[in-house]
Amino acid sequence: MNQDPFKKEHHLRQRLDEYHVDIPDFPIKPNKLERVLFTLAAPTRNPLEPIISGSNGVLIVQVVPIIIAAIMTFLPLLF
Amino acid sequence: MTLSEREDVLMIAYQNGDDSAFESIYTLLKPSLYSFIYRYTQEEQFSIDIVQDTFMKLQKYKYRFDPKKGKVKSYVFQIAYRLMVTKLNRRKKWRSLLPFLVPIMDEGLHHADRLSIRDAVAKLPEHHRVVVLLFYYHSMSHEEISAILEIPKGTVKSRLHHAIKKLKEELEGDEYESGSL
Numbered sequence: 512m513n514q515d516p517f518k519k520e521h522h523l524r525q526r527l528d529e530y531h532v533d534i535p536d537f538p539i540k541p542n543k544l545e546r547v548l549f550t551l552a553a554p555t556r557n558p559l560e561p562i563i564s565g566s567n568g569v570l571i572v573q574v575v576p577i578i579i580a581a582i583m584t585f586l587p588l589l590f
Numbered sequence: 591m592t593l594s595e596r597e598d599v600l601m602i603a604y605q606n607g608d609d610s611a612f613e614s615i616y617t618l619l620k621p622s623l624y625s626f627i628y629r630y631t632q633e634e635q636f637s638i639d640i641v642q643d644t645f646m647k648l649q650k651y652k653y654r655f656d657p658k659k660g661k662v663k664s665y666v667f668q669i670a671y672r673l674m675v676t677k678l679n680r681r682k683k684w685r686s687l688l689p690f691l692v693p694i695m696d697e698g699l700h701h702a703d704r705l706s707i708r709d710a711v712a713k714l715p716e717h718h719r720v721v722v723l724l725f726y727y728h729s730m731s732h733e734e735i736s737a738i739l740e741i742p743k744g745t746v747k748s749r750l751h752h753a754i755k756k757l758k759e760e761l762e763g764d765e766y767e768s769g770s771l
Contacts, residue, residue, distance in 0.1 A: 516747075516750055516751060516754055517725075517726060517754070520754060520758070522761075523754065523757060523758055523761065524726075526706075526707045526710075526761055527707060527726055527727075527757075529707050530629065530707045530708060530711065530727075532624070532625040532628050532629060534620070534621045534624050534625065535624075535634060535638065537638045537641075537642070538642075539613070539616050539642065539645055540642065540646070541639065541642040541643065541646065546639065549635055553635075
């Protein structure tokens, strides 16, 4: 016979009962195109955030494009 | 006839060729299945995907269900749990390789009380969280949970005990900070 470990936990049960979930309306069959679009449109973390949010972030954002442009300008001259 | 018995009868009818029974099973099980996945992951779209994939799989492998081995609800939850874990593990792998391609969690707005219980459940380790959700919100027995998670019954009891302890610590700490105690 299974004993209910929540039987004496009145306060915990009361709190757990507050956790309500709204069930959205969706069809039984998945729409693959919708799923792909949702994944592409979903917000993701900015991979450069740890770099640009640092103390030298502003400097990096300003200097790096200049360095890249300089490399791309002078690289063809070397070959 | 109990709800559980009705679900099993519908599944047998579906196995015998009654396609309308499948729609009825979906209508009966969709709310509980969605709420289980959502409370575990707190992601709406992910939960929708898992519910849909679960029923697609149920449709594909309908003859694998044996009413002598358990209820259809347990069978459906087992399919969903396996799909969810596989998808979450795949995501963790992608996140380690390409973190900027993995969607971040949808937080949403919540009532203050629900936020703390939601947070408390989310903070539980995954193996504790799942047993609490299945036992408390879906009234599953230790045996059913053991079958769904493929772990011994003793492990279910132990995890449930530890999960309750952790939840109480989290919630009592939250109430202390908010001045409710």
